[in-house]
Amino acid sequence: MLTAHYYDGRSAQRNPVRLYVRDGALQVEGESFNRNIPLGDIVVDEPLGNAPRCITLPDGARCEVDDHEGMKQLLADAKIGETLVVRLQKRWQWALAAFCIIVTGAVSGYFWGLPAVAKALAPQIPQAASARLSAAVLARLDTQILQPSRLPPARQQAILRLAETTLREPGMPVWRIHFRSSTKLGPNALALPGGDLIILDKLVTLLESEDRINAVVAHEIGHLAHHHSMQQMIQGAVVSLVLATWFGDISSAAVAISGQLLQSGYSRDAEREADRFAARQLLRCCAGSQPLIEALERLEKSEGGSGSALLSSHPETVERIAAIRAWAPPAGIARP
């Protein structure tokens, strides 16, 4: 005989009752009442550890049972089994399997699922939307970290002319070059999703020759052709959303840091793709990939070759140069 607390659902009054199963019905025997409910009409809540078990009756009344052994016996009498999820939750083997599924899901989602989805999605974003986005980002960069360029206009014209003659072809993404300077950023060039390319003064000073600058422009157009910045925006949004839900309210700093780490893995692949695009284009339009290789070497030297492979957003330069040589022979000789 199982003792329970009965609450009628209309008042919070507690009634001690006894429960048992007879003739396919649950019998609820209280001090001043008896109830008889067909087993098909009762709802038995799933067990949750040491918490009291609970049987809900059709009119909203409920019985709370603290005697877990007695409850097991009652359910056996009533021939009520456990649901699949409850059985899964009970055993460590299943918990271990669940752990493996989580890890596999996270790893495969990160390495294959998300890049594939972002890659497929990025070209679908309408040009108008990405142009607006690009303009907004450029405006924000201009107020925050960029200043107008201090290059002589003649130098800017020369760079633009070479790019126009060699890198403007049908079938290539639309691009516009913006010259800027920045005290905060090093020698660098950026490609925004709408086709805005930003070239920083420090990069021009470092690379000196127009061929090498042109090679870097070709590399940035490669990012545009592959929709890399849109792809990275999508990936970044998904990664930070997943991390934020996973770590909950722990700390936004931890999420930001791990997000940065995880995303630098994606940008390595993007750099490789842009390199390949630039190498092929340079082979077609100009003397060959030599200026690109030189540009990479100079950039490497200026950075002091610091930064481990995981942290740097550019993969090891040696690796990249070897790959470029394989895609396009460096045939031509850079003009002085």
Place this chain on the structure above:
Amino acid sequence: MSATPITCHYTALGLRPEATAEEIASAYGRAMSRFKRRLSAGDPLPAEHLDTIRAAYRTLSVASARAAYDEARRPATPLGAATEATATTAASAAAPSMATGAPIAPAKGANDPASEFDTSAASVEFRGEGREYLRIWLVNVALSVVTLGIYSAWAKVRREKYFHRNFIVDAAAFDYHGDPRAILVGRILLVVLLGLMSLAENIDPTVHLIASVAAMFAFPWLLVRSMQFRARNTSYRGIRFAFVGTYREALVLYLVHGGLTTITFGLYLPAFLQKQKAFLANRLRFGDSPCTFEAGVAAFYRGLKVPLVLWLLLPVAVLVLVGAASALGPAGGILLIVLIPLSILLVVLLLSLLLIPYIRVVGTNLLWNHTRLGETRFASTQTVRSYLNLVVANWLLVLLTLGFYWPFAQVRLAQYRARNLSVINPEALASAVAAQQAVPAALGDEAIDAFDFDIAL
């Protein structure tokens, strides 16, 4: 029976004779939780100890009884001792049911005239265990991953059920009744809304401005809906809770009082918190019994004076720093470049590691210690130090285990909350009757059920 040393009621609770009613309630809560801790650690204090505490509280919590006791105590006549002795005997009769948590408590209705003065306290107990919840959580997450997030609504219901049903007050469990399908719809809507917001942010400054203003007015609405959803789907002793706060009230709370907090650089924050807690508690119903919140703004300023002073000292410290550096001349400029990021880091750490937990603990204690549900009161005894210890350890362990400590952290937090809460005179809850609107099928307001956003006050 061993001779019980008869102590003064004030000494029994570790109080001075001029203690306020507030201090008496919290001292009683502390003493009770100490007793419970020893009991659950298998090292119980003698039952007489419990009797002494309860007798002391019974006398000191009722103004007239306290006045009489104080009167009797003054000349130190044996009269006081005699009163205590009888009180002790009377209380010991009720003690076993409390100490052992007997499943069936003596049915004491509100119509029982004795109950008005017989203030018993029920232990609040959280029965969840980290290892057990870990299994549930792993299965939840794995199924959510496999179903690409769709199962997460069902996972949420399992989680809520686990934490509600393991939360036991006076031998009765809470329960959660959220419908996973409604939660799923709410989540999809929320994701769409957030997506639109971030799109607006990127498209156009005017569109973004309009969206931000709309969000400002939508937030209180979502908050009220979410409070209604949570309250409606929480039950105790078979009776549902209800939240009857209105959109207008929430709007005033956030736009006016929240705005004042921003304008005054946080000086208004204690008052804002008081309004927030009052909105939360005064609009909550257990069946047909309303909750009332009795703490005023002054209590919040008193409770939060330490963080407030720290907050006020902050700009002074920055000014001193800048002044000292500029006095040093050019070398000071370099010093500033180093010191400014360092001090920003320090401020962020101070805020997240000290001020926010401090405000949370004080807010929780004030909320519980001044809320009354019919004849039932509560005592919350959280301390900033113990809460910080717990939360920081949880953060570190979650980070070290790449998130897999999360279920243990949640269980430890729930255990901490239960350990530091007692319900005084829980028998009075038995008089609550289900409110008309709480009959689930009668209203069937699908719109409300679709909005569950986990926004917490």
